[in-house]
Amino acid sequence: MKSDAVMGGDIGGTHMRIALVEANGNLLHSSKTATDVRAGAVDVVNRLILQCREVMAVAARMKRSVSALGLGIAGKIDRLGGTILFSPNLPSLARYPLVEVLGAALALPVFIENDADSFGMGENLLGAGRGIPNWIGLTLGTGVGGCIVLGGHLWRGDDLGYSGEFGHMVIDPNGPECACGLKGCLEAHASSSALKNGIRELIACGELRNGPLHEAWIAGSLTSEQIHRQAAQGDILAARLFHRLGWALGLAIAGQFSALGIRHAVIGGGVSNAWDQFITPLKQSLNAHSSMLRGEEAVVLRTELGDKAALIGSAYLAGLQLSQPVMETNRIGTILRKSPQP
């Protein structure tokens, strides 16, 4: 039998991905399936169990035993209680005894995390955050997730179920409405939802009257990838939405650099594929909104692991908790220390 592996998962409102990961972060296998949240918690969890069993069968064929499952989930997570407290994209899973049900079905220790924290741990170990002691991470997807790495460790705050929730910082009190109910959150400017809402507003005010984005909106099939493609092909209205996205990220990152006294950020998530469309306005905005730091001192990096970051990070964090559960409750338990490789 070769060395143990850990399963890492990334559970979003659209897809569930499960991977088999070695202790060094090497990804051996991964699978992806639709989440279909409308089907309800029991159905989602049953499909997740099936998907995990398939990955465990793959592991068995590779002569690997699986020692744990770690899941990164978008939302406010009770890691120690093993439930999702609140998740805008997975509402039916709130308060569901996820860790208990999965653990019993798979006969494995199961750990859950916020997905942006999983992303952060992946990039910290093997990606863009490697060797940088202090940085903030932002994941641009349906919403905007975030994480904070301090002294090389994932920062947990008071263990309230979230930290690094930059997406729900209000950056413009007069800005657009956010899915969370507030107005002017970073997420309402810098997520795929914000891009799609931007198209809706452009149509509503009569600025966008035809073309592929208009058609896709009418058909109900509009995606942020389409908006990105149109921006890349020179569509000025689409480009303006990415300009606003970059402006908002630059403003928010400048504020966090001032607050934390740091100068590195890592950006990931699906929307970061549109990097060329927003990085220049982002850097201009970061410079324009920084009074403590000179623009050239600020470093904004693009994810190196892409959609593998959260899979690798959640597997690593599961292995970590398997080997050092005591670290969860010690005096400075708010800093989750790195342990020897799981």
Next chain:
Amino acid sequence: MKSDAVMGGDIGGTHMRIALVEANGNLLHSSKTATDVRAGAVDVVNRLILQCREVMAVAARMKRSVSALGLGIAGKIDRLGGTILFSPNLPSLARYPLVEVLGAALALPVFIENDADSFGMGENLLGAGRGIPNWIGLTLGTGVGGCIVLGGHLWRGDDLGYSGEFGHMVIDPNGPECACGLKGCLEAHASSSALKNGIRELIACGELRNGPLHEAWIAGSLTSEQIHRQAAQGDILAARLFHRLGWALGLAIAGQFSALGIRHAVIGGGVSNAWDQFITPLKQSLNAHSSMLRGEEAVVLRTELGDKAALIGSAYLAGLQLSQPVMETNRIGTILRKSPQP
């Protein structure tokens, strides 16, 4: 000879205060003198030296030896190089070899700090932050200073000369101009300068046409204390400025609670004397701008040490660096660890 004491100082644009502090934080003596920054760096430093010598003479009469001097200074501080990099209220001291000159004149080890970090360390040891592992501090004075305490330690970030600079986070891109050159900073809403600028604007737009605040503004003698007194006596325009101040603080603190995953803040500085005028709108705004935390979970505390916090904190930090200089440069040197009492 009784046990050693340390001198702690708080150097602002208006006053210089020096105190004699015991290892347990007990304040034995303090003195206050005008800074008079217009006189130039050499004059300011010469008067500071005289003031320190007077405090050392007091110490000698008390049969105490003085082992170090620690100064809290508003501005971007190069702690290791011993100079002020940038200070809006002490511009003539920028790049002046302050630690070297003071050290030679007083024959003492001298350490400099940001004044809000000194405040934070004072409140952390003996004040409102006692026993709370993770919290942010805000000092409301001429400007808005800030500090971050994580795991019981003052957070230094990347040692760039600042951290916790909440005052220069942009909280409203359409907000008033800030002394730093940006627009809509927290400081432009929540400092004594912001209050005085508010009166200026009320006069300029014709809303404030007479009364004591109008007269004081015309005479060039307006202070934030006067604005506070008028608000307390029912002046609706003055009260509105404190309402805006509370709104801005609530918005900024909500954002930092979301970002750091914490729920405690401590507010000090001279303007915090107007507590009753802004705490209710602050709490309403904090609640209205929080999507992760319920309003009742957030805790906003008032300074317990008042204007003694920075004196006690700067003395403590000086004693700490005297006993554990190595901690300044170790791998996680960004966290300044507590050592045994100096």
